[in-house]
Amino acid sequence: MRKINLIVVHCSATREDRTFTEHDLEVCHRRRNFDGIGYHFYIRKNGDIKTTRPLEKIGAHVRYHNSGSIGICYEGGLDSRGRxxxxxxxxxxxxxxxxxxxxxxxxxxxxxxxxxDLSPDLNGNGEIEPEEWIKECPCFDVREFMNNYKIEN
Known part of the structure; x- marks a missing residue:
């Protein structure tokens, strides 16, 4: 098994008023010449978690970080106007x-x-700031989410 030291969250960058299935994701990634879906997991709007790539297989989801990471993508990430x-x-x-x-x-x-959060630190201050993001994906602060999420009883 490969050494895993990073879990990376993504969005599919698809509109909230449209459906984007794991099949659609596979077609999209194959058109980009990927060997199937680049993420290891895909989370549909209804919460279903789809395993889309074996964990043993290196992902294709974040340049320079694929070999030691697991990629998780959620369906959505854009409003109905594409923002x-x-x-x-x-x-x-x-x-x-x-x-x-x-x-x-x-x-x-x-x-x-x-x-x-894996964008380059262009000003070298040790923090990746919004103006340095290559893209906004996944449109929320993952660390803050993990620190503050509460499972409701």
Whole structure:
């Protein structure tokens, strides 16, 4: 098994008023000459977690970080006009939190971040700021989400 030290959250960059299935995602990635879906997991709007790539297989989801990472993508990420927006449903939030907690049990010590957090630190201050993001994906602060999410009883 490969060494995992990073869990990266993405959005599919699709509009909140449209459906984008795992089949649609596969077609999109194959058109980009990927060997199937680049993410290891895909979370649908209803919260269903789809395993889309074996964990043993290196992902194709974030340049320079694929070999030691697991990629998770949620369906959505754009408003109905195509602008970046956190469109996660209650079910997606729950599934994302539980999935990451489960992965952290299997891969303790992993760093958890959003795709945007792996952008280059252009000013060299040790922090990736919004003006340095290559893209806004996943349209929310993953660390803040993980620190503040509460499972409702």
């Amino acid at each position: 970046p927006k956190n469109t996660m449903t209650v079910w997606q939030k729950h599934s994302l939190y539980v999935l990451i907690q489960t992965l952290l049990k299997d891969y303790p010590g992993c760093k958890v971040c959003g795709h945007r």
